[in-house]
Amino acid sequence: MNHNDNDVNCALTSCLRGHAAVEDAVVASGGSDSGALVAYIVPDAHRAGEIRRACALEADGRLEGLSLHEPSADLLVAQRNRTETDFLYREIFLDNAYLRHGIELPEQACIIDVGANIGMFSTFAAKTCPTARIVAVEPIAELSRAVRANAEIHRADITVLNCAMGSEAGRTEFTFYPNNTVMSGRFADAEDRDVLRAYLLTGEGAQEGRLLDDLVADRMAMERRSVEVMTLRQVVQLQRIEEIDLLKIDVEKAEMDVLSGMDEATWAKVAQIVIEVHDIGGRLAEVLKMLGDRGFDVANDCDARMVKTGCYTVYGRRAQKRRAGARTGAAAPAERWPTRRKLADDLRAAITSQLPGHPVPERFIFVSALPTEASLRERAALSRAGHAPRPQEGSRNEIESRLADIWRDLFGASAVRPDMDFFELGGNSLTAVRLLSRIEDSFGADVLAPDDIFTASRLDDMAAAIDAALAARQAGGSAA
Missing domain, CATH: 3.40.50.150 (Vaccinia Virus protein VP39)
Known part of the structure; x- marks a missing residue:
């Protein structure tokens, strides 16, 4: 990292630490060739208490077999299956x-x-x-x-x-x-x-x-x-x-x-x-x-x-x-920053407003305690290793492009990025059946298991699963 990079990261870190819902923060290089920045945020225990308590559960290992999900910008929950959680949120x-x-x-x-x-x-x-x-x-x-x-x-x-x-x-x-x-x-x-x-x-x-x-x-x-x-x-x-x-x-x-x-x-x-x-x-x-x-x-x-x-x-x-004093719908005052999504959006807006011309971190990671400098260096090194060129990069890009075309047809989306999520675009179990049908038409039968849609729901992850299945099939055919 050169001095200019360090100055930028320090300015971004200072801006984030000044936010009312942030107890502490640090901005560091994500380690990829693109120079993308990652912001690590410790939420304020009072102004963003729900996020902070969720981070503590993650850090303590008390979410074993579970994950955190935000079915809306105003609700953060521990859950098992995302599609079920979204269904229950709509229903309830x-x-x-x-x-x-x-x-x-x-x-x-x-x-x-x-x-x-x-x-x-x-x-x-x-x-x-x-x-x-x-x-x-x-x-x-x-x-x-x-x-x-x-x-x-x-x-x-x-x-x-x-x-x-x-x-x-x-x-x-x-x-x-x-x-x-x-x-x-x-x-x-x-x-x-x-x-x-x-x-x-x-x-x-x-x-x-x-x-x-x-x-x-x-x-x-x-x-x-x-x-x-x-x-x-x-x-x-x-x-x-x-x-x-x-x-x-x-x-x-x-x-x-x-x-x-x-x-x-x-x-x-x-x-x-x-x-x-x-x-x-x-x-x-x-x-x-x-x-x-x-x-x-x-x-x-x-x-x-x-x-x-x-x-x-x-x-x-x-x-x-029935007791007197019914209060259906008289909910408790909502936290201003009840979800990671809402707080991350507010932090992006703060950077854009207070530091015009500065890069905005690509990712905001919410934690109960900041990682050490050694840990940050290790994460950056792992990220660089993960972004090394792959032997099948050309074939993967083609698969990703064809899969993106399918997604555009399914969702009517004008632009589909590799980091987009099937369910965030509006996918559900019924759309999954249509997706499997379109994938079968384009790539052949049994290249994507139904469970892969739920466990690899990002476009790039889904393309990787298809790529791996096709490679395994080709290897099997060659061996025969």
Whole structure:
């Protein structure tokens, strides 16, 4: 690095350190031939607390098997699968799926979230009603860790129970779908594939066929887990709950088993209930009658995207049990910089405004503590090694160009860069089927596994996966 480079980096570092949401920062060379700069940012613990706490979780190794994702510019969460998180965000935060038909959250609400998954509803409830006490129940260990992480990131009062709910206490076998966790459950069966296929076929332009079957098979790869089972009656007693302002149940066909674990004394504590019901053998009518007989005013919805799946959401409320002071939608004041995306955009704007003519760092990396000088030098050296010319560079560029053309057709994007992400452009499971079809037409069959779309979602990474598959195929043909 020459003196001019050092002066530029020092000026950029000083600018970033002067930002209200930054506790400390350093700008260094990324090590590539392009001279791209990288900014390492320690977020301020008060003004960007959610980012800072998320960085601490990463640094401490408490996100094992998880990752951080921002489904919007205003929400940062620990999660397992990006497409699921985006789906849950739309359903819970945008579509307001649980606060309908008069369902409200009073001050100091007590909420039980049965089937919490990664805790998206619990997080929503905590943000909507900051004084709420929430008990989240999730039997899969990885997902319950995500709930705990999200409770810490958002400083929410969430007690996490790593168990299943049932009609009686004990242990049971549980089916876990790592690539499609929202469908994991105690009563999972072969019909689950049909449910996912039916959901995907509700999308515009969706077609049956081998590629759809391949995607469904990939998303429905399964593991069996032994999990502890408690009853709702036990949970209420152990947690010393006197009133349940909202009982939310989403347990993938185990809803009747969960309800069977409630005695009448537990039912008497429930003011409002929202439950996903799989209408198997007249179950929807049975649940509506069960609630009606206990004095609930009931309603039910079926999301247009779920119309072929037989899944309904049932809402029940008892006016005499509801506490005064409903505050649905009266959320806590949002942090000004709740996500890395929003803070990075603000930092770019600050550099452009305060240091006109200076380069803007290509990447902003958020950390709980700045890397040492030795670590920065090591990272730069590794980056330079990673940017060394590759033997197949020409073929890779051609693949990337052809793949970019496919992306442009799929998304109507005028410009597609190598660092663009399939899902950030609007991709989803249905678009993935179309993408696989177009890739097969252009490069041949089986050059990209369905899982690669989810694990190598950047254009350059996806092109690399195709390049590797074609090279392996060519090598195999030569050997033959």
